[in-house]
Amino acid sequence: MKNDTLIRIEGMKALLDKLGLVEAERFITLINQEPFDYTRWREGQFNDEDFDIVYAEAAALHEKNEKLKKAKAASRRAAVCKSTVPRRKVAKRLAHA
Numbered sequence: 001m002k003n004d005t006l007i008r009i010e011g012m013k014a015l016l017d018k019l020g021l022v023e024a025e026r027f028i029t030l031i032n033q034e035p036f037d038y039t040r041w042r043e044g045q046f047n048d049e050d051f052d053i054v055y056a057e058a059a060a061l062h063e064k065n066e067k068l069k070k071a072k073a074a075s076r077r078a079a080v081c082k083s084t085v086p087r088r089k090v091a092k093r094l095a096h097a
Helices: 004-033 038-046 051-083 085-097
Strands: none
Touching: none
């Protein structure tokens, strides 16, 4: 389970990546200015969508994220192998990747 600080950092990064600096700041300001019940908002978010469509989109996103994780791990392993680190250390690093 992630702690509050990590959630804040990842949330802000997600906002910045998706909206950019100005729009992310506007979003935070909007949330802080008006009463906002996140739970109620989420309950109504998918009312007009078919469950199968929402599930398919979530599954596709999960698959994409898994592929990215595997690609990053392979890239890290390749970088370790190309380094000038002695073979003993390379094997140790690969075991922990």
